[in-house]
Amino acid sequence: MKKIHKGQFGYLPTQFRRELLKTIFLFGSSIAILIIGMVTQMYRNPGISLADSKNNILTVAAVLGLLPASRSLISTIMFAKGKKYTCPETVKDQIREVTDEKKLPIFSYDLYLTSYDQVFPVYVMAATENELLGYLAEKADIAKAQEHIKEALQKDGQKNVTVKLYPDAEKFLQRIGGAAAANDAATEPEIKKAAAHLEVVLQISL
Numbered sequence: 001m002k003k004i005h006k007g008q009f010g011y012l013p014t015q016f017r018r019e020l021l022k023t024i025f026l027f028g029s030s031i032a033i034l035i036i037g038m039v040t041q042m043y044r045n046p047g048i049s050l051a052d053s054k055n056n057i058l059t060v061a062a063v064l065g066l067l068p069a070s071r072s073l074i075s076t077i078m079f080a081k082g083k084k085y086t087c088p089e090t091v092k093d094q095i096r097e098v099t100d101e102k103k104l105p106i107f108s109y110d111l112y113l114t115s116y117d118q119v120f121p122v123y124v125m126a127a128t129e130n131e132l133l134g135y136l137a138e139k140a141d142i143a144k145a146q147e148h149i150k151e152a153l154q155k156d157g158q159k160n161v162t163v164k165l166y167p168d169a170e171k172f173l174q175r176i177g178g179a180a181a182a183n184d185a186a187t188e189p190e191i192k193k194a195a196a197h198l199e200v201v202l203q204i205s206l
Helices: 011-044 057-085 089-099 142-155 169-182 188-203
Strands: 106-114 119-127 131-136 162-166
Touching: 011 057, 011 106, 057 106, 057 119, 089 119, 089 169, 106 142, 106 188, 119 142, 119 169, 119 188, 131 142, 131 169, 131 188, 142 162, 142 188, 162 169
Parallel strands: 131 162
Antiparallel strands: 106 119, 119 131
16 A cells, blocks of 8 residues: 655545554553563563562563653554544545646645644645645634744745635635646746745644
């Protein structure tokens, strides 16, 4: 099965499944190592108590293995919350219709933008040479979300980029349709500049 990367359609639910399987594997591995160590100790030392059987090097390895397992669990919880914000396929189809698959805008899907105190789920983000246009997945503080993205762009040295988020699909589709028409003859440098905008957005997304 083809791997879906961050920014591609269907990323959030797919990544949730990956993280869940990874978490189960990591915790399972630690438990298995602990049990193997205890059984080995009990085999080598007949009559040893269950508590004393834990005194072996594999117990240390099992405990250390819980650290990445715990980090993976946190990631799984985050993706469990975010997976419902995957972009609807109908919206993806409408985007194709209004842009006619022109060179610009270019798109990133299934974005779960994170800040220190808030998350901003975005179904899809479109980029041109000097602007970012997004379709919010739910009602949120639009001004704060836009400012968060602008700050990330400025930290990356990208200035004078317009950021506009829409809570309404129809308005978003109208806007990117206009952007596609305006960028019908986009050049390679312009496309690279648009891609750089989206790269910053991906960096602040789960």
